Ligand SMILES: NC(=O)C1=CN([C@@H]2O[C@H](COP(=O)(O)OP(=O)(O)OC[C@H]3O[C@@H](n4cnc5c(N)ncnc54)[C@H](O)[C@@H]3O)[C@@H](O)[C@H]2O)C=CC1
């Protein structure tokens with residue numbers, strides 16, 4: 353693979369080996385200053401970062417070749433998504449790879465802070481055997497309030513249940529079933545959770561809504577002596593409000609892995625004896641880093657090759673077991689889209705794209721197929737890069753309305769994708785299906801029923817349905833030294849019209865196309881390249 357990948361933060365050796373095995377040029381440079389990074393980023397097709405590097409507009413502007421940002425880890429708050437999406441840069445992360453480590457670190461911080469373990473150890477390191485003021489509390493029968501019952505929150509819940517804790521959670525974005533599944537009592541409001549909890553741990557992403565969500569107001573209603581943990585993102589528990597609450601002894605102890613500004617070895621929180629701080633170590637285990645490194649390497653390579661990636665952040669989420677099945681649908685979708693501008697001579701701006709998914713295909717991530725269709729439509733006519741990442745944005749910015757619908761029942765096929773492309777004066781339609789072991793077929797084109805196996809070069813001829821036309825087209829192709837692989841005929845008998853689709857082995861010269869266009873009865877001739 354003739355690509356250049358910059359690894360700008362430390363990832364595991366296994367990950368680096370995987371990158372090198374792909375044949376790409378891999379530069380591991382984890383000590384770059386911001387200025388140095390901005391200076392060299394223009395040379396790279398992909399960058400791999402953890403949580404410290406800001407991948408933002410400033411960087412994108414210098415990154416003319418950048419196609420992929422690999423986030424070796426979970427949170428993507430250090431990556432500006434809009435800038436990436438509009439440039440068609442795919443952002444991948446490894447959301448599952450370090451969640452166990454983060455959950456275990458959360459529990460470590462909770463135990464360490466409520467039992468004063470680091471403080472006790474520090475005293476002993478001074479060779480002082482002093483047990484005063486180190487009394488802790490038990491977890492048994494205490495109420496743990498989890499804010500955000502996602503991947504890590506739920507792992508923390510199941511593990512701390514084993515300690516005999518009563519678990520409550522606040523997460524307005526997940527359904528009741530998930531609370532039930534983890535045996536967690538749902539709290540309708542954050543305030544309810546804060547009032548009841550003996551321990552609070554936050555596991556939400558960093559968003560406008562979650563920043564400071566445990567702040568001054570919450571500490572006013574919290575139980576006196578509440579204990580808090582933040583192993584998610586700095587600022588979800590407001591740092592100043594926490595300092596105040598610690599001073600007022602509302603908060604009895606805190607375990608903190610993340611700070612608003614990192615690195616920050618002089619945080620005022622370090623002045624409190626009842627705060628245990630770690631320098632963003634939640635994911636720092638051998639296992640998590642091996643997982644993260646390998647996964648990010650695999651994903652970056654796949655993305656650079658233009659393959660599908662299950663954890664692409666600025667694309668619809670695909671279940672990993674669906675990736676293989678989806679591939680052929682994406683190819684079909686893109687192919688159907690590509691036919692439009694090549695078949696229509698009078699180039700009219702697309703106003704509306706209607707896509708109907710019928711049959712088994714509705715069980716797949718159809719929004720991804722929609723992106724493939726849009727990519728196919730716009731790619732041949734736009735100079736700028738159109739890919740899965742920015743296809744939807746491209747349609748939107750061109751004022752194209754995209755309407756999708758789904759129908760589980762379908763006649764004659766197990767699955768059928770029907771696309772209608774509407775412009776000011778015309779409507780174009782194309783339908784496709786996948787059958788057998790993943791064979792793509794175009795089965796309808798502008799009302800003509802066909803059964804076309806799409807190939808790189810397809811000659812499409814629309815003509816009056818009368819004897820002799822097929823023969824003459826065949827002869828002219830022969831004269832032009834073009835080999836025909838297959839031929840399909842579709843007819844609309846009421847209209848006395850027919851369409852011929854010929855898969856041919858090579859390009860067809862302009863001259864031959866012109867000769868075919870001059871055959872009596874032929875109305876339209878197009879060479880479509882897939
Ligand atoms: N300290 C570390 O080294 C690590 C930190 N993390 C961080 O841990 C956090 C959680 O990660 P995951 O569990 O994988 O995320 P996730 O996406 O699986 O779960 C987040 C949950 O938060 C909920 N949520 C979002 N907004 C909310 C709100 N306003 N109120 C209540 N709930 C809300 C969501 O509905 C979701 O269920 C993230 O911030 C991630 O960046 C992840 C890995 C390592």
Ligand SMILES: O=C(O)CCC(=O)C(=O)O
Nearest residue numbers: 402403424425426427635
């Ligand atoms: O160690 C790291 O790279 C940070 C881990 C983290 O915060 C994450 O994956 O969200």
